[in-house]
Each structure stands twice: as structure tokens, then as C-alpha cells.
Amino acid sequence: MANVAKSAGTAGIGTKKSMFNAANAQKFLAFGALLILLLFFSMASPFFLTFDNIVSIMLSTCVNGILALGIIFVIITGGIDLSIGTVMTFSSVMAGVMITNMGMPIWIGILVAIGTGAFCGFISGTVVSRLKLQPFIATLGVMMITKGLSLVLSGTKPIYFSDTPSFRKITTGSILTFGADGKFSVPNGIFIFLGMAILAGIILNKTKLGRYNFAIGSNEEATRLSGVNVVKWKTAIYSLCGAFAGVAGIVMAARLDSAQPALGQGYELDAIASVVIGGTSMVGGEGTILGTVIGAFIISTLTNGLKVMGVAQEWQIVITGCVLVLAVLLDTMRKRGSK
Amino acid sequence: MKETLLVMEGIDKSFPGVHALDHCKFELRAGEVHALVGENGAGKSTLMKILTGVYARDEGKVIYKGKEINLAGTKEAQELGICIVHQELNLMPHLTAAQNMFIGREFMGKNKLFVNDNEANKKAQELFDAMNLRLDPKVKVGKLTVAMQQMVEIAKALSFDSSILVMDEPTTALTESEIDELFKMINHLKEKGVGIVYISHRMDEIKRITDRITVMRDGTYVDTVNTKEVDIQQVINMMVGRTIYETANEHNYTDPNEVVLEVKNLIRGKTIKDVSFKLHKGEILGFSGLMGAGRTEVMRAIFGADKLDSGEIYVKGQKVQILRPEHAVKYGIGYLSEDRKRYGLTLGETVEQNISLASVDKYTNKLGFTNMSTITKTSEEYIETLSIKTPGPKQRVKNLSGGNQQKVVIAKWLLRDCDILIFDEPTKGIDVGAKSEIYKLLSQLAKEGKSIIMISSELPEVLRMSNRIIVMCEGRITGELDIGAASQEEIIKYATKREA
Ligand SMILES: Nc1ncnc2c1ncn2[C@@H]1O[C@H](COP(=O)(O)OP(=O)(O)OP(=O)(O)O)[C@@H](O)[C@H]1O
Ligand SMILES: [Mg+2]
Numbered sequence: 001m002a003n004v005a006k007s008a009g010t011a012g013i014g015t016k017k018s019m020f021n022a023a024n025a026q027k028f029l030a031f032g033a034l035l036i037l038l039l040f041f042s043m044a045s046p047f048f049l050t051f052d053n054i055v056s057i058m059l060s061t062c063v064n065g066i067l068a069l070g071i072i073f074v075i076i077t078g079g080i081d082l083s084i085g086t087v088m089t090f091s092s093v094m095a096g097v098m099i100t101n102m103g104m105p106i107w108i109g110i111l112v113a114i115g116t117g118a119f120c121g122f123i124s125g126t127v128v129s130r131l132k133l134q135p136f137i138a139t140l141g142v143m144m145i146t147k148g149l150s151l152v153l154s155g156t157k158p159i160y161f162s163d164t165p166s167f168r169k170i171t172t173g174s175i176l177t178f179g180a181d182g183k184f185s186v187p188n189g190i191f192i193f194l195g196m197a198i199l200a201g202i203i204l205n206k207t208k209l210g211r212y213n214f215a216i217g218s219n220e221e222a223t224r225l226s227g228v229n230v231v232k233w234k235t236a237i238y239s240l241c242g243a244f245a246g247v248a249g250i251v252m253a254a255r256l257d258s259a260q261p262a263l264g265q266g267y268e269l270d271a272i273a274s275v276v277i278g279g280t281s282m283v284g285g286e287g288t289i290l291g292t293v294i295g296a297f298i299i300s301t302l303t304n305g306l307k308v309m310g311v312a313q314e315w316q317i318v319i320t321g322c323v324l325v326l327a328v329l330l331d332t333m334r335k336r337g338s339k
Numbered sequence: 340m341k342e343t344l345l346v347m348e349g350i351d352k353s354f355p356g357v358h359a360l361d362h363c364k365f366e367l368r369a370g371e372v373h374a375l376v377g378e379n380g381a382g383k384s385t386l387m388k389i390l391t392g393v394y395a396r397d398e399g400k401v402i403y404k405g406k407e408i409n410l411a412g413t414k415e416a417q418e419l420g421i422c423i424v425h426q427e428l429n430l431m432p433h434l435t436a437a438q439n440m441f442i443g444r445e446f447m448g449k450n451k452l453f454v455n456d457n458e459a460n461k462k463a464q465e466l467f468d469a470m471n472l473r474l475d476p477k478v479k480v481g482k483l484t485v486a487m488q489q490m491v492e493i494a495k496a497l498s499f500d501s502s503i504l505v506m507d508e509p510t511t512a513l514t515e516s517e518i519d520e521l522f523k524m525i526n527h528l529k530e531k532g533v534g535i536v537y538i539s540h541r542m543d544e545i546k547r548i549t550d551r552i553t554v555m556r557d558g559t560y561v562d563t564v565n566t567k568e569v570d571i572q573q574v575i576n577m578m579v580g581r582t583i584y585e586t587a588n589e590h591n592y593t594d595p596n597e598v599v600l601e602v603k604n605l606i607r608g609k610t611i612k613d614v615s616f617k618l619h620k621g622e623i624l625g626f627s628g629l630m631g632a633g634r635t636e637v638m639r640a641i642f643g644a645d646k647l648d649s650g651e652i653y654v655k656g657q658k659v660q661i662l663r664p665e666h667a668v669k670y671g672i673g674y675l676s677e678d679r680k681r682y683g684l685t686l687g688e689t690v691e692q693n694i695s696l697a698s699v700d701k702y703t704n705k706l707g708f709t710n711m712s713t714i715t716k717t718s719e720e721y722i723e724t725l726s727i728k729t730p731g732p733k734q735r736v737k738n739l740s741g742g743n744q745q746k747v748v749i750a751k752w753l754l755r756d757c758d759i760l761i762f763d764e765p766t767k768g769i770d771v772g773a774k775s776e777i778y779k780l781l782s783q784l785a786k787e788g789k790s791i792i793m794i795s796s797e798l799p800e801v802l803r804m805s806n807r808i809i810v811m812c813e814g815r816i817t818g819e820l821d822i823g824a825a826s827q828e829e830i831i832k833y834a835t836k837r838e839a
Contacts, residue, residue, distance in 0.1 A: 202453075206452075206453040206454060207452060207453055207454060208445055208447075208454055210454075211434075211438065211442070211445060211454055212442075214431070214433055214434055215431045215434055215438075215442055217433070218431035218432055218433035218434060218481075219429070219430065219431045219432065221429070222428075222429035222430055222431055223431060223442065223443075224413070225393060225413050225425065225429050226413070226429070226442045226443045227412070227413045227414035227416075227417045227443040227444075228414075228442060228443045229414070285431075285432070285433035286433050
């Protein structure tokens with residue numbers, strides 16, 4: 001009898017080892033791809049590896065990255081949220097209405113924006129979990145609703161933050177400058193992104209919400225039968241995703257120094273692409289924050305690099321599409337191999 | 340007499356098209372192990388799901404510890420101390436064993452904000468040790484074998500400090516030694532005064548572990564008897580409402596010269612170590628061994644579901660390359676997986692869709708149109724011959740009882756008309772009546788000239804059905820026994836013959 005137990009034990013240890021390899025491979029793959037891209041572009045163009053250009057890459061990662069950090073929670077449940085792009089816009093318009101039109105202090109504007117995002121997520125989450133609508137349809141609806149509302153609230157015109165010059169400092173200001181006369185300065189947007197990444201990592205890996213997130217994506221019925229209130233937690237997960245979109249809305253508005261009501265649609269697809277390139281499966285149950293961050297960097301590096309090289313914008317899109325498919329293909333091949 | 344823990348009275352439950360429970364009753368005392376038996380689809384699982392808050396009842400009363408209760412969900416049941424190990428595995432494959440066990444009641448750190456996995460791992464490890472189970476609580480459940488997953492599920496149920504523990508066919512994936520450990524745990528809980536409901540189709544287990552037996556038939560209550568005072572045959576007769584005669588297999592004649600399948604020196608990592616054997620026409624070849632012996636792995640490799648490192652496969656004397664399951668099917672090999680939920684069925688689809696899944700080509704014309712009405716008719720025939728309990732071929736498979744799901748998988752491969760059929764635990768979760776039907780069916784198939792490989796962890800079953808028995812241990816074949824020379828002791832001897 002003890003012998004049986006022993007053979008079972010070794011089987012367990014064996015699987016553990018291969019699991020580590022797989023996890024390493026995933027990070028290595030995405031990270032390796034990013035390094036190769038950086039290397040390639042630095043050789044291809046002399047303008048690529050300059051401080052200003054690197055900062056510009058990072059800055060353009062922020063918005064997409066924060067959206068990706070939010071949507072990964074939903075994707076791990078096996079769902080999707082198509083509304084994050086327009087929710088982001090809606091949140092920034094709300095901030096504009098508060099700060100510029102109503103003259104409220106900036107911090108209220110920020111809170112309202114994040115609250116708006118979370119509320120939109122809450123609506124999506126409720127419709128998906130309580131009313132059992134498919135996430136694709138439910139969030140498609142919310143996407144249209146928020147897009148329309150942004151236009152209505154703003155009167156289809158951008159809202160500028162010209163009365164509150166400190167607002168734009170949120171993203172473009174800098175708490176870290178170095179070099180002579182502050183020649184090199186790192187914009188705050190990047191720190192916000194990294195801070196959000198750490199926050200997302202903690203929520204996903206350390207809290208109950210993160211645990212249930214994986215559980216629901218892994219086997220929703222089993223999670224329900226284990227006595228977990230799946231409806232409640234799913235709603236919370238969508239709300240969290242919405243809140244991240246709200247933060248992205250602030251970062252975006254501060255960067256443009258205005259709330260642009262016509263912007264937003266299409267951002268959700270970039271965010272999904274970042275998550276997927278980062279090795280997260282659309283089926284749910286697995287995914288990492290680090291992978292998502294790297295995925296977001298890969299996308300913006302690619303866009304930026306091609307631009308610096310002088311590749312026409314049409315072709316940039318084609319190439320980005322190819323890279324997306326290739327990345328996911330490589331990842332699934334790796335997974336199949338490790339099985 | 341011990342105090343009565345639970346009384347269920349007049350429980351009625353209907354699903355669309357099925358009257359699953361018809362004013363059924365059940366009673367449980369503290370500190371007893373109470374068997375719940377009945378044929379596939381009798382309503383055992385449904386009754387227990389009502390008790391544990393998974394389903395709401397249509398009618399009836401549940402009195403627990405003297406108070407009537409109305410549960411709104413599983414969580415409430417758990418809080419009241421009513422727990423269940425479900426018949427179908429209910430685990431999250433991407434979470435670790437410990438995370439699965441404590442889902443819904445995580446240990447939280449001091450700050451009440453973060454989950455404390457160390458604590459969970461420690462608690463899980465303690466429990467595994469008590470169960471004599473060598474398992475790392477940090478392993479992801481999806482990487483474990485079915486048997487190990489079953490043990491995790493059981494460990495999860497044991498980790499609750501419950502007053503009622505329901506076990507719905509907990510041993511279907513387990514081997515003798517694990518069952519021994521489980522029974523030790525059950526006896527321990529019994530002493531603590533826990534009331535245990537034990538559902539199983541294995542009569543020997545019921546005789547061994549239970550104090551009383553409640554028999555159900557077609558959603559109704561038949562009788563409750565003391566285990567000591569009845570004969571198993573009586574219980575079986577009550578279950579089926581008729582007398583079943585257990586016939587021995589005639590071990591029909593096989594031609595040792597006609598080899599339909601031969602494998603030579605199969606090797607795959609650490610799980611398959613140099614396996615060679617022959618399968619003759621019209622033969623039932625039994626594969627025996629302990630859990631993790633590599634039997635399923637060998638069959639999956641032959642079927643092309645897993646890749647071999649090296650080795651040769653010959654079908655009817657011809658060397659073949661089987662890289663994917665469709666190649667195997669092309670050569671006339673069918674495989675019934677032990678884990679029907681994961682590999683055998685498309686649960687959301689209907690009975691007829693599942694039965695015809697591997698044979699859609701047969702019913703499709705050159706233009707690509709599939710003849711649905713023929714499929715329905717054929718499915719009806721199989722429902723009839725295998726007596727699958729379903730309102731019709733259009734019922735979704737996930738709504739069938741566990742045993743009937745298994746029959747659907749069998750029907751699928753019968754329809755595909757394979758010459759070589761590999762059955763991996765074919766009677767897992769199947770009631771005695773249906774079991775003898777499946778035995779009859781296997782004999783019948785062998786007589787018709789089909790060749791069958793049967794993996795089974797139930798020794799009596801292997802001994803009864805096989806012409807020859809191959810015993811495996813740790814990925815190697817350790818013995819080959821002719822049925823005349825085989826006995827349980829002999830098999831166990833080879834099954835534990837480890838490399839020095
Ligand atoms: N969710 C459901 N929807 C429709 N019918 C169902 C559902 N669950 C169970 N049934 C039906 O209710 C009847 C009783 O099923 P149940 O699972 O309780 O049987 P069982 O006694 O546990 O059988 P087994 O021994 O095969 O597990 C069966 O006819 C089954 O098809
Ligand atoms: Mg059942």
C-alpha cells in the first residue's frame with residue numbers, strides 16, 4: 001500500500017517540474033520577443049534607441065496597458081469586455097464635465113471618472129452574471145451605449161482642461177528628472193501604469209477575488225457548487241475591469257489635455273491583443289500580469305519602431321496583425337508541446 | 340439507537356420530460372454509514388443534490404437535527420454541515436489541490452485582505468498525510484490523474500467539519516488500496532458521529548462499509564434494511580424489481596494465430612517502459628494493475644492521443660503509423676476513455692449527436708448533407724439495446740445520470756463499427772443490471788469476431804471477462820496470465836512487482 005502511495009507521489013513531483021518549465025517558457029517567450037524587437041529596431045533605425053523615443057514608447061503603452069490590465073481579469077473568467085475602449089472615453093468625458101464644465105476640484109473629477117468606469121463594468125457584469133447574457137453581446141451593448149452617451153454629454157465636441165493646467169501633469173508631468181537642467185524626465189503616466197500593474201498583480205495573485213477569478217474561468221459550475229457566489233464575484237470582476245478603464249480614461253485625458261468623445265473604439269481590441277500576446281488563453285482559467293505588461297510593450301514597440309523606420313501606417317497595421325497571430329500560434333504550440 | 344440526524348419526506352422533483360423523484364423518503368442517523376442504491380437513473384444523485392442545496396425540491400420536507408430546513412444553495416448547506424462529494428468531478432483544473440480544497444473558505448492573512456496559501460497548503464498536507472496520500476498540495480489539479488483528482492475531491496469533503504457527508508460513487512476511479520484508505524477515514528468519521536450517505540454500485544463495498552441500505556427504484560423509495568440482515572442478491576432484486584442471473588463468461592474460443600493488433604517496445608517517457616503485447620481475433624484481453632500503472636497511458640498512445648517516443652504498432656500484420664486518433668479510427672480502433680466527461684462526451688449536445696459523433700461520415704452524402712432522421716432512428720435502436728435511460732435521443736447528455744452517460748459512449752463506438760475496441764474502465768459507475776448487460780455485450784462482440792482490450796481495476800470483473808490478463812506495474816508489463824491460471828492473488832502479486 002505504501003508503495004502505491006509512493007508511485008503516486010513521484011508522479012506528482014514529475015508534473016511539478018514540467019509545470020515550472022512551462023511557466024518559464026511562457027515568460028521567456030514573450031520577453032524574448034520583446035528583446036528581439038528592441039534589438040531589431042535599434043539596428044534598423046538610429047532614432048529608435050534615443051531617450052525621447054523610449055519615453056514615447058512607454059507613454060504610448062500606458063493607456064493600452066492599463067486597459068489590458070483590467071480586461072485580463074475578465075478574460076481569465078473566460079469572458080470578454082468589448083466596452084472598455086468607449087467606457088474609457090466616457091469616463092474621461094465625465095471628468096471633463098466635472099472639472100471644466102462644473103468647476104469641481106481635480107480629485108473629484110478623478111474619482112468620478114473611476115467611479116463611472118466601475119459603474120459601467122458593474123452594469124456589464126450584472127447583465128452577464130445575473131441575467132446570463134453572453135459577455136460578447138452584453139458588452140457590445142454597453143460599448144454602444146457609452147459611446148453614444150459620451151457624444152451626448154460633450155455635445156460631440158472635445159472638452160478641454162485649459163482652466164486647470166495642473167490636470168495634464170497627471171500624465172505628462174514628471175516626478176523623476178535627471179541629467180543637466182532636468183534634461184531627461186520620465187513622465188508620470190509610466191509610473192501610473194507600473195503602479196496599476198503592481199496593483200493588478202496583487203489583486204490577481206493574493207486576494208480572494210483573484211482566486212475566484214481563476215476558479216470561475218477554470219470550471220464555473222464547480223466553483224458555484226463549492227459554495228462561491230459566482231454572480232457576485234463575476235460582477236465584481238467586471239466592475240474592476242471598468243475601474244481600470246476609468247483610470248485609463250484619466251491618463252488618456254491628461255495626456256491629450258482634453259476629453260475626446262469620438263475616441264475610444266478600437267482600444268479594446270489592442271488591449272485584448274496585449275493580453276493574448278502575453279500568453280493568456282481566451283478560454284479562461286490562466287493568465288499572468290507580467291505577460292500582459294510585456295504584451296502591451298510589444299504592441300507599442302512594434303508600432304513605434306515601424307513608424308520610426310518610416311513604414312507606412314497601412315503596413316504597420318498589417319504587420320501588427322501578423323505578429324499577433326504569430327505570437328499566439330507560438331504560444332499554443334508551446335503549450336501543446338509541454339502536454 | 341443513535342439519534343436521527345436527517346429525515347427527508349415526500350420529496351418530489353421533476354425535470355422537463357423526467358419525473359426524477361416521486362415522493363421519495365430517506366432517513367439518516369448520526370454515526371452511521373447509510374448506503375443509497377438503485378439502478379442508473381433511479382434518482383440517487385438527484386435526491387442528494389436536493390439535500391445539499393444544488394437543486395430545489397418541488398415538494399416535500401427536509402428535517403435536519405429536528406428543524407425543517409429550506410436551502411437556497413450549496414453554501415448554506417455547507418454552513419449547516421452538509422457536504423457532498425459529487426459523482427462527477429467538480430474541480431478547477433487550473434487551481435492547485437489545496438486551492439481547490441479550500442475554495443469558498445480561503446484562509447485569509449492577518450490583514451483580511453490577502454489569501455494565505457501557505458496555511459491552506461499546510462492544512463491540505465496534514466489531511467493528505469492522515470489519508471496516507473502522497474500528493475503535493477501545490478500541484479495543479481488539471482495535471483493529476485482521475486484517481487488523484489478523486490482523492491482531492493474526497494479530501495476536500497473531509498476537510499469540512501460536517502455532520503452529514505454524502506459520497507456519490509467516490510470509488511469509481513480508485514483502486515483497492517485507496518479504497519482501503521478511504522474506508523479507514525469513513526470509519527473514523529463514523530466514530531465522531533458523522534452521518535454518511537454512501538452511494539455505490541459496488542455491492543462488495545456496500546456490504547463491507549455500510550450499516551443500513553436504502554433502495555430506490557425509478558425515483559421511488561423501495562425499502563430500508565440493515566446491511567447485516569440482508570443478502571446482497573436480495574438487495575439487487577429490490578433494486579431492479581426482477582431477478583438477475585449472473586452468468587459467467589464462456590471465454591469463447593480465440594484463434595491464437597490470428598493476431599489483429601501487435602505492439603512492440605512502446606516507450607514514452609517515464610510512463611510507458613518497453614511494452615509489447617499481442618491481441619488476437621475474438622479475444623477479450625484484460626489489463627489489470629494498480630493506479631498509475633500506465634495502462635491508460637499505453638492505450639492512449641496506441642490510439643494516437645499521446646505521442647510515443649518509440650515503438651511499433653501492427654494492425655492485422657501490417658505496420659502502421661498512428662499519430663492522431665483519426666488514424667487509429669481509420670485502422671478500426673475505438674477507444675472509450677475512463678474520463679468520459681473530459682474525453683468521451685460532448686456534454687452539452689444531445690444523445691444522438693454523441694452517438695453519431697464518430698460516424699457522421701456514414702450518414703453524410705456526397706454533397707455534405709447529413710441524414711439526421713437516420714441518425715435519430717439508429718440512436719433509438721442503441722438506446723433500446725443498451726437500455727439507456729433517457730426521454731429520447733434529443734435529450735442533452737449532461738442531463739443523463741452518470742451510468743447512462745457511460746452507455747452513450749459505448750453506443751458511440753459500437754456504431755462506429757471498430758474491429759478493435761479498447762474499453763478503459765467500461766463499467767465505471769454502472770449499476771449491476773446494466774453491468775451484466777454490458778458484460779453480455781462484450782462477450783457478444785467478441786463472439787462476432789471483434790477484439791477487445793479491457794482495462795479494469797475491479798479484479799472480479801477482469802477475471803470474469805478476460806481470455807487473457809496482462810498485468811502492469813510502473814509502466815512495464817509484469818505478468819501475462821491465461822485465464823485458467825489467473826486468480827486475484829496472482830494478479831496482485833504481479834501488480835506490485837516493482838523494479839528493484
Ligand atoms: N438536470 C437534469 N435535467 C434533466 N434530467 C435530469 C437532470 N438531472 C437528472 N435528470 C434525470 O433524473 C433521473 C435521475 O437521475 P440521477 O442522476 O439522480 O440518477 P442516479 O440514481 O444518480 O443514477 P447513476 O447511478 O447512473 O448515477 C435520470 O433519469 C436523469 O436523466
Ligand atoms: Mg448518480
